[in-house]
Amino acid sequence: MIQHLDIPRPDDWHLHLRDGAMLQGILPETARDFARAIIMPNLVPPVVTAEQAAAYRDRILAALPEGADFQPLMTLYLTEDTDPADVAAAAASGLVKAVKLYPAGATTNSHSGVRNFDRVMPVLEKMAEIGLPLCTHGEVTTAEVDIFDREAVFIDTILDPLRRRLPGLRVVMEHITTEEGVAYAAEGGDNLGATITTHHLIINRNHILVGGIKPHYYCLPVAKREKHRLALRRAATSGNPRYFLGTDSAPHIDALKEHACGCAGCFTATNTMPLLAHIFEEEGALDRLSAFASENGPAFYRLPVNQARMQLVRQDAPTTFPEKIETGAGPVTVFNPGFPIHWSVKR
Numbered sequence: 001m002i003q004h005l006d007i008p009r010p011d012d013w014h015l016h017l018r019d020g021a022m023l024q025g026i027l028p029e030t031a032r033d034f035a036r037a038i039i040m041p042n043l044v045p046p047v048v049t050a051e052q053a054a055a056y057r058d059r060i061l062a063a064l065p066e067g068a069d070f071q072p073l074m075t076l077y078l079t080e081d082t083d084p085a086d087v088a089a090a091a092a093s094g095l096v097k098a099v100k101l102y103p104a105g106a107t108t109n110s111h112s113g114v115r116n117f118d119r120v121m122p123v124l125e126k127m128a129e130i131g132l133p134l135c136t137h138g139e140v141t142t143a144e145v146d147i148f149d150r151e152a153v154f155i156d157t158i159l160d161p162l163r164r165r166l167p168g169l170r171v172v173m174e175h176i177t178t179e180e181g182v183a184y185a186a187e188g189g190d191n192l193g194a195t196i197t198t199h200h201l202i203i204n205r206n207h208i209l210v211g212g213i214k215p216h217y218y219c220l221p222v223a224k225r226e227k228h229r230l231a232l233r234r235a236a237t238s239g240n241p242r243y244f245l246g247t248d249s250a251p252h253i254d255a256l257k258e259h260a261c262g263c264a265g266c267f268t269a270t271n272t273m274p275l276l277a278h279i280f281e282e283e284g285a286l287d288r289l290s291a292f293a294s295e296n297g298p299a300f301y302r303l304p305v306n307q308a309r310m311q312l313v314r315q316d317a318p319t320t321f322p323e324k325i326e327t328g329a330g331p332v333t334v335f336n337p338g339f340p341i342h343w344s345v346k347r
């Protein structure tokens with residue numbers, strides 16, 4: 001049995017860091033294990049301009065613990081008013097690594113998202129020209145589409161037509177949750193990537209709903225049936241360069257998770273790498289954890305693999321993780337997989 005793994009220091013290609021006291025409290029959880037992360041722009045108000053992204057990056061760097069080895073990779077929130085020239089300048093300066101598409105109303109803080117795609121074509125054409133990826137929250141928001149079907153309908157009615165209209169656009173299907181998402185990403189060619197979260201490899205919709213509602217397992221896109229979870233596990237552990245880790249670690253304070261209208265988001269920054277080692281071991285794919293967590297993402301984003309290394313060790317005693325991270329904004333519950341984990345990151 002393999003007891004030890006040595007991989008390049010991983011990156012997180014989809015992360016929510018928030019701002020202020022929450023940022024201060026949760027940033028060390030990511031910076032401990034990850035060298036870089038694509039930082040989601042869904043603040044209130046959203047990070048729309050290069051100037052706002054530069055200011056947010058400075059606040060993140062200022063919140064880093066002393067001696068941390070972590071680089072935030074900034075994104076811009078696409079609105080119908082986004083200026084193609086501002087995006088191009090932000091990309092050319094190295095500040096911004098992607099633009100994020102939220103269909104209006106899809107998830108937390110997405111009211112400023114896109115309603116009419118014709119209005120964002122000039123920005124998308126510029127992005128295709130300069131090779132800047134579009135990160136997509138791939139769910140339609142139309143009231144008549146069932147929440148469990150929103151990803152598959154997005155692929156058919158928005159993503160595929162958009163990619164046919166603009167084949168040069170580089171797209172990341174973020175946090176895919178269905179076998180349809182897995183299949184579409186597999187056939188997409190070099191301009192298409194897909195991130196997969198840690199929690200979607202572990203939970204299906206029963207975990208959220210059976211035996212009482214579990215608010216800490218509620219996230220968007222919502223976890224689907226077991227067959228979809230199994231498709232995601234096959235994809236993540238396949239070594240296929242289309243798939244890479246984006247935790248979508250999304251902290252909300254407990255008071256807002258355990259609520260009559262609970263916020264969506266699972267907080268997995270603290271224990272993602274041990275959880276992934278557990279999953280890859282179960283799938284007999286420990287030799288492919290590096291591809292998923294450390295190599296495929298940089299290849300898609302045209303960045304070097306990290307020089308620094310991470311060691312993961314397997315021990316007989318279960319690893320203990322904090323139940324909550326106490327932040328100045330309030331406590332945040334750490335994702336609990338519901339089974340013992342025997343892997344830990346060697347410090």
Ligand code: NCD
Pocket residue numbers: 016042107108137218219220221248250251264265266
């Ligand atoms: C995210 C958040 O809280 O910002 N929530 C989530 O469930 N993933 C938003 C998002 O990425 O959809």
Ligand code: ZN
Pocket residue numbers: 014015016040248250
């Ligand atoms: Zn997210």
